[in-house]
Amino acid sequence: xxxxxxxxxxxxxxxxxGVAAQVWLRRPGRIERLAARLLRSPGLARALVVTPxxxxxxxxxxxxxxxxxxxxxxxxxxxxxxxxxxxVAAAGIAYAYGPGIDRAWELSQSMAVSDRMVLLARALAVFxxxxxxxxxxxxxxGAAVAVTFGWLVPMTAVCALxxxxxxxxxxxxxxxxxxxxxxxxxxxxxxxxxxxxTAAVASPSLVAPYLVFTACCGALVLYTTxxxxxxx
Amino acid sequence: MDDxxxxxxxxxxxxxxxxxxxxxxxxxxxxxxRSLLPATDTEDVLQETFLAVWQGASGxxxxxxxxxxxxxxxxQAALFLRRRGPATLELPGLLAINDSDGDPAEAALSGVxxxxxxxxxxxxxxxEREVWRLVYVEDRxxxxxxxxxGVPVGTVKSRAHRVRRLLRVALRMGTATEGGAx
Amino acid sequence: MNVELEELVRRFxxxxxxxxxxxxxxxxxxxxxxxxxxxKTSLLRMMATVLPPTSGRLELLxxxxxxxxxxxxxxxxxxxxxxxxxxxxxxTVVDFIEYFALLKDMPPRQVPRAVATAVERVGLGDKxxxxxxxxxxxxxxxVGIAQAIVNDPELLLLDEPTAGLDPEQRVAFRTLLREIGxxxxxxxxxxxxxxxxxxxxxxxxxxxxxxxxxxxxxxxxARGEGTGAAGDAPLERGYSAVLAAARS
Numbered sequence: 243x244x245x246x247x248x249x250x251x252x253x254x255x256x257x258x259x260g261v262a263a264q265v266w267l268r269r270p271g272r273i274e275r276l277a278a279r280l281l282r283s284p285g286l287a288r289a290l291v292v293t294p295x296x297x298x299x300x301x302x303x304x305x306x307x308x309x310x311x312x313x314x315x316x317x318x319x320x321x322x323x324x325x326x327x328x329x330v331a332a333a334g335i336a337y338a339y340g341p342g343i344d345r346a347w348e349l350s351q352s353m354a355v356s357d358r359m360v361l362l363a364r365a366l367a368v369f370x371x372x373x374x375x376x377x378x379x380x381x382x383x384g385a386a387v388a389v390t391f392g393w394l395v396p397m398t399a400v401c402a403l404x405x406x407x408x409x410x411x412x413x414x415x416x417x418x419x420x421x422x423x424x425x426x427x428x429x430x431x432x433x434x435x436x437x438x439x440t441a442a443v444a445s446p447s448l449v450a451p452y453l454v455f456t457a458c459c460g461a462l463v464l465y466t467t468x469x470x471x472x473x474x
Numbered sequence: 475m476d477d478x479x480x481x482x483x484x485x486x487x488x489x490x491x492x493x494x495x496x497x498x499x500x501x502x503x504x505x506x507x508r509s510l511l512p513a514t515d516t517e518d519v520l521q522e523t524f525l526a527v528w529q530g531a532s533g534x535x536x537x538x539x540x541x542x543x544x545x546x547x548x549x550q551a552a553l554f555l556r557r558r559g560p561a562t563l564e565l566p567g568l569l570a571i572n573d574s575d576g577d578p579a580e581a582a583l584s585g586v587x588x589x590x591x592x593x594x595x596x597x598x599x600x601x602e603r604e605v606w607r608l609v610y611v612e613d614r615x616x617x618x619x620x621x622x623x624g625v626p627v628g629t630v631k632s633r634a635h636r637v638r639r640l641l642r643v644a645l646r647m648g649t650a651t652e653g654g655a656x
Numbered sequence: 657m658n659v660e661l662e663e664l665v666r667r668f669x670x671x672x673x674x675x676x677x678x679x680x681x682x683x684x685x686x687x688x689x690x691x692x693x694x695x696k697t698s699l700l701r702m703m704a705t706v707l708p709p710t711s712g713r714l715e716l717l718x719x720x721x722x723x724x725x726x727x728x729x730x731x732x733x734x735x736x737x738x739x740x741x742x743x744x745x746x747x748t749v750v751d752f753i754e755y756f757a758l759l760k761d762m763p764p765r766q767v768p769r770a771v772a773t774a775v776e777r778v779g780l781g782d783k784x785x786x787x788x789x790x791x792x793x794x795x796x797x798x799v800g801i802a803q804a805i806v807n808d809p810e811l812l813l814l815d816e817p818t819a820g821l822d823p824e825q826r827v828a829f830r831t832l833l834r835e836i837g838x839x840x841x842x843x844x845x846x847x848x849x850x851x852x853x854x855x856x857x858x859x860x861x862x863x864x865x866x867x868x869x870x871x872x873x874x875x876x877x878a879r880g881e882g883t884g885a886a887g888d889a890p891l892e893r894g895y896s897a898v899l900a901a902a903r904s
Contacts, residue, residue: 247501248500248501248502248503248504248505248508249504249505249508249513249516251508251513252504252508252513252516252517252520253517254500254501254504254520255776256517257500257504257517257520257521257524258493258496258500258524258776259769259772259773259776260517260521260769260772261492261496261521261524261525261528262489262493262772262775262776262781262784263768263769263771263772264525264528264768265489265492265525265528266489266750266768266771266772266775266784266785267768268750268751268754278764283761284758284764285758285759285760285761288755288758288759289755289759292744292755344742345742345743345744346741346742346743346744347742348706348738348740348741348742349736349738349741349742349756349803350759351706352704352705352706352731352734352736353731353756353759353760354728354731354732354759354760354761355758355759355760355761356728489784489785490782490784493781493782
């Protein structure tokens with residue numbers, strides 16, 4: 243790197259590398275450091291922190307949607323939060339995935355911290371974040387307790403659907419579309435059959451089918467991400 | 475860009491300016507440090523020097539970049555030696571680094587050079603060594619040293635004078651043989 | 657032996673992209689030549705543990721990539737540059753390289769110096785904190801090379817690495833390959849015949865999923881002598897001669 247040389251036994255390139263290492267150093271934030279310790283993997287923590295649907299822009303958008311839902315609920319007594327959150331979470335989770343959103347996906351597939359681990363960590367983080375926001379908004383909007391918590395199970399099912407669709411089709415957009423449309427269909431079907439919009443989130447009899455569906459989608463996701471798929 | 479502009483850029487956080495400054499100045503700084511320190515220590519001190527440049531560039535007043543850089547290098551070398559111990563440094567080199575007022579006795583009290591300095595004053599137990607130990611190392615007032623040695627105050631003073639002269643001579647002789655360590 | 661392939665086959669639907677390849681490679685620089693569609697990329701992807709073989713035996717760095725734990729160990733010692741790298745536009749050069757260094761399970765304390773070394777080795781020292789979206793194609797390629805070498809890999813796989821590099825950069829790149837090839841295995845897949853001649857110690861030529869030549873660049877050149885095959889340089893003539901013979 244240096245033009246003129248110093249003393250023959252002094253490695254100036256090595257000295258510069260030492261300086262550069264400190265000057266170019268990136269110091270992980272508090273959340274990343276905590277995640278690294280909890281997950282016992284600095285790589286996985288970093289991957290989590292750069293997830294598109296966990297970046298500040300997306301998080302703010304989610305909060306805004308739920309606040310709107312909360313306001314709507316307070317006004318009309320229809321639990322919009324319970325209806326919005328699953329859709330938002332499904333979109334967020336689908337956007338945590340693969341070739342649709344990760345431009346360096348081929349390279350990510352050759353990493354020691356496997357893309358599947360990254361996907362699962364991201365999906366859990368997005369789900370968790372949406373669940374917390376949703377619970378707060380739901381509780382603050384005074385909805386009935388059953389509805390406040392009742393939508394967590396359907397949310398899980400819809401997220402699993404979105405993720406399964408995304409991994410099968412290898413496209414985040416397909417996942418979002420599947421999740422959203424799936425949820426809309428369920429809600430409308432609930433309204434048609436039981437007469438109220440909240441049927442999809444408030445009926446205890448649906449819990450078992452939701453969970454079975456979630457398990458199937460989950461298995462599908464594990465299957466499609468375990469075997470690295472060949473290129474078309 | 476000239477050196478002043480580079481350093482201003484560095485103060486503003488431009489790492490490519492630091493890289494350019496390094497490629498211009500690291501070689502001669504390395505040569506100068508190498509005349510005082512072994513190779514691996516030179517590398518460490520040079521690295522610390524440029525990190526100090528990166529952090530302290532805002533304190534630079536346009537003028538002699540070379541002088542400023544050497545000042546930082548010298549300070550880093552002194553810090554480095556204080557952490558690490560005397561190792562293989564020669565007396566003249568140490569004095570060049572600990573440039574404090576030109577009083578050789580004071581400079582030698584950096585704690586690092588005591589063995590070498592003492593050796594320049596004669597064998598253990600000689601009058602000069604004793605005065606050196608009491609007045610400079612143990613920092614006793616001249617009157618107390620005189621009491622302890624059992625000699626008049628004037629004798630202590632003249633011996634202290636001899637101590638300083640001996641060290642200066644050793645310095646000059648050392649510098650001549652080193653070929654001018656700055 | 658860092659790489660051992662035995663009758664490796666990879667099928668997509670009804671086509672065999674790789675139709676029975678056997679290869680052994682130790683330390684050194686190994687060139688993989690061939691026309692487009694010859695199966696070079698699929699072979700490289702199998703060696704990068706991104707694609708599982710349909711049949712045959714594959715052993716990398718004395719480990720079995722079919723086993724989950726061993727695959728992770730292989731990947732820690734692997735460097736891979738795909739043909740289409742993709743990049744995160746908002747990341748800086750050092751961000752990008754550091755990200756993949758961490759994903760390769762490099763101990764965080766070693767990462768800053770390793771990243772700095774990799775950046776300087778590919779000649780991007782004055783672009784270290786520039787965002788990737790501001791870089792040219794050749795520079796992006798070099799970023800890709802840097803992330804591949806950041807963990808001092810024992811097995812380095814490069815798919816068309818010199819695309820977009822100017823001649824001076826290609827020379828520097830070949831020096832880099834030779835340095836890494838001293839202790840590890842480098843596999844370079846390229847359709848640029850002259851890259852191979854200058855840097856590789858061994859060359860394999862693939863056509864339609866099979867290896868049709870395996871030897872030194874010198875031996876490949878010899879195959880072209882006196883045949884009147886197409887090509888401006890001796891190595892190119894050897895290449896054409898071997899291909900023509902394989903297809904007849």
